[in-house]
Amino acid sequence: MITKVKRKSMVIRPSGRSSDFISPSFGYGCLLNCSYCYMKRHTPKGLSVAENTNDILTEISNHAFFATVNKPNQTDSEYVTYDIACNEDFALHAKYHEWEKIFEFFKNHPIAKATFATKIIPEVFLKYNPQNKVRIRFSLMPQKISSILEPNTSKIEDRILAVERFIHAGYDVHLNFSPVVYYKGWENDYAELFHLVDSLVTYKDKVKAEVIFLTHNAKKHWNNLENNVPGEELLWTPDIQEVKKSQYGGDNVRYKLGLKSDLIAQFKDIHGSIIPWNTIRYIF
Numbered sequence: 001m002i003t004k005v006k007r008k009s010m011v012i013r014p015s016g017r018s019s020d021f022i023s024p025s026f027g028y029g030c031l032l033n034c035s036y037c038y039m040k041r042h043t044p045k046g047l048s049v050a051e052n053t054n055d056i057l058t059e060i061s062n063h064a065f066f067a068t069v070n071k072p073n074q075t076d077s078e079y080v081t082y083d084i085a086c087n088e089d090f091a092l093h094a095k096y097h098e099w100e101k102i103f104e105f106f107k108n109h110p111i112a113k114a115t116f117a118t119k120i121i122p123e124v125f126l127k128y129n130p131q132n133k134v135r136i137r138f139s140l141m142p143q144k145i146s147s148i149l150e151p152n153t154s155k156i157e158d159r160i161l162a163v164e165r166f167i168h169a170g171y172d173v174h175l176n177f178s179p180v181v182y183y184k185g186w187e188n189d190y191a192e193l194f195h196l197v198d199s200l201v202t203y204k205d206k207v208k209a210e211v212i213f214l215t216h217n218a219k220k221h222w223n224n225l226e227n228n229v230p231g232e233e234l235l236w237t238p239d240i241q242e243v244k245k246s247q248y249g250g251d252n253v254r255y256k257l258g259l260k261s262d263l264i265a266q267f268k269d270i271h272g273s274i275i276p277w278n279t280i281r282y283i284f
Helices: 053-066 099-108 123-127 143-149 156-169 186-200 218-226 257-274
Strands: 002-005 047-050 080-083 112-118 134-140 172-180 209-213 215-217 241-245 251-255 280-283
Touching: 053 080, 053 099, 053 112, 099 112, 099 123, 099 134, 112 172, 123 156, 134 156, 143 156, 143 186, 156 172, 156 186, 172 186, 172 257, 186 257, 209 257, 215 218, 251 257, 257 280
Parallel strands: 002 047, 080 112, 112 134, 134 172, 172 209, 209 280
Antiparallel strands: 215 251, 241 251
16 A cells, blocks of 8 residues: 655654665655565555655755765765665655656755665666766575565566666665575575676676674564564574664564674675675674
8 A cells, every 4th residue: 555645754863884864764664575674564554655755855955964974984985875765665666756856866966875775676767877876775685585585576686687787877886785694504595696796796896785684573573473474484583583672772683692793704704705896884
């Protein structure tokens, strides 16, 4: 179900990871129904789309001029970056948004730059050249795990092939290894994924990465069980997970601290041995 709403909250929150800041939501919710996604437990009934796009862009513009950010930093060497889709898959929902107006705003703004992650190949965006002021972060994981946890998304190889096309079209493109799920044999599967990336990406000096290990939630766990969502046995592994308070006060579960430190080290070793050109901006 798609609903149009006037977005009232114009709060811009600091990030420091995917971007310098998180913009007010152009959309809230997601239609992909991925097993691990936090959006499904917040918006189980569909997607709400902001009808007051101009208000959000005005807020971002005003904020950018007064933002105190030291550049260069890991989010970008020059511009103040705004994640415009923390609460949706913007590429999937493009037809519901005034996306050309949004991209045009960022292309012409002297300070602000947009970024968003996606698991979909947004062909319609290829007709527009944002002159490197919009960054698309293609989410990747081993295909056999993607087929279980995110069956409604684009194939992994197709996402990797899209990197070249979108760079040609004028986009800044990064890779988003997220979520990284721990299971028996994960190292071999990620090594295979990295070899595929290495063979298909030619603009190796342009493409960076971010890495986010799985964070799950008890509410999402029970929702998945009640709705027979596949893959929960991969996500809910309490023997090796611990509760962690989110930045907003909720109880999430993540891999136990010692294990997670080991997994991060392993990931970096495998990644660095196969695609050392793919600089990791951050990993947690």
